[in-house]
Amino acid sequence: MARPKSKEELKLQSTENYFKLIEFVEQLEQEDQQAEFPEGYLNRNISDVLCHLHQWHLMMLEWYRTGMKGEKPDMPAKGYTWKTLPDLNREIWEQYRDTPLDEAKSMLHSSFADLQYIIDKHTDEELFEKKRYPWTGSTSLGAYLISATSSHYDWALKLIKKCLKNR
Template sequence: MPRPKTKAELIQLSQENFRKLNDFVDAFSEPELIAEFPEGTLNRNIRDVLAHLHEWHLMMLNWYHVGMDGKKPDIPAKGYTWKTLPALNKEIWDKYHTVDLGEVRKMLNTSFATLQQVIGKHSDEELFEKKRYKWTGTTSLGAYFISATSSHYDWAYKLIKKCKK
C-alpha cells in the first residue's frame, strides 16, 4: 500500500504492518527469539527492536500531547536533535536492554493501542492538512503518525528479517 493519505489508510496500514511484524516474530522459536543479531547493529536482538518501537510510540504520544496543549514539544527528545539520533537510540537501548521480551511485547501492544486510539480521534483534515498545527511545522500530524507506526514497523520487520538470515 502506498503512503497513507487518509485516516482509514493510516489505520489500515499501521495495523497491517504491526500484525505482519508480530506474526513474523511469533514464528520464531524461543531460542531464536533471544538469539543475538550479527555484530554491527545497535539493536542486538528482537527484544531491542520491539523496545525501540515502544519508546518511539511513547515519544510520539508525548509530542502529541505537548503540541496539542499549545506548547512546543522536544522533538525528537529533550537534549537531542535529528543529527544526534544515534545517541538517543543508544539511550533507548540502555533503558530497555534488561527488560524481558514478554514484558516489552506487552508494553509495545499497549502503546500501539494508545496510538491507534489517538489517530482514531482525528478527521482526515486534522491528520493530513499540512501546517494545521504549529507544533508539526510544515508537515502534517498524519506524517508524524506514519513515521511512528507503519513506516517504523516496516523498518523493524526488515531489520529483523535481515539479521535472522
C-alpha cells in the same frame, strides 16, 4: 505499499504492519526469538527492536500531548536534535537492553493501542492537512503518525529478518 493519505489508509497500514511484525516474531522458534543479532547492529535482539518501537511510541505520544496543548514539544527528545538521533537511539537501547521479550511485547502492544486511539479520534483533515498544528511545523500530524507506526514497523520487520538471516 503506498504512503497513507487518509485516516482509513493510516489505520489499515499501521495495523497491518504492526500485526505482520508481531505475527512474524510469534511464529519464530523460541531460540530465534531470543537470538542475538550479528555484531554491528545497535539493537542486539528482537526485544531491543520492540522496545525501540515502544519508546518511539511514547515520544510520539508526548509530542502530541504537549503540542495539542499549544506548547512546543522537545523533538525528538529533550537534549537531542534530529541530527543526534544515533545518540538518542543508543540511549533508548541502554534504557531497555535487559527487558525480557514478553515484557517488550506487552509494552509495545499498549503504546500501539494508545497511538491507534489518537488516529481514531481525528478526521482526515486533522491528520493530513499540512501546517494545521503549529507543533508539526510544515508537515502534518499524519506524517508523524506514519513515521511512528507503519513505517517504523516495516523497518523493524526488515531489520529482524535481515539479522536472523545473517547470524
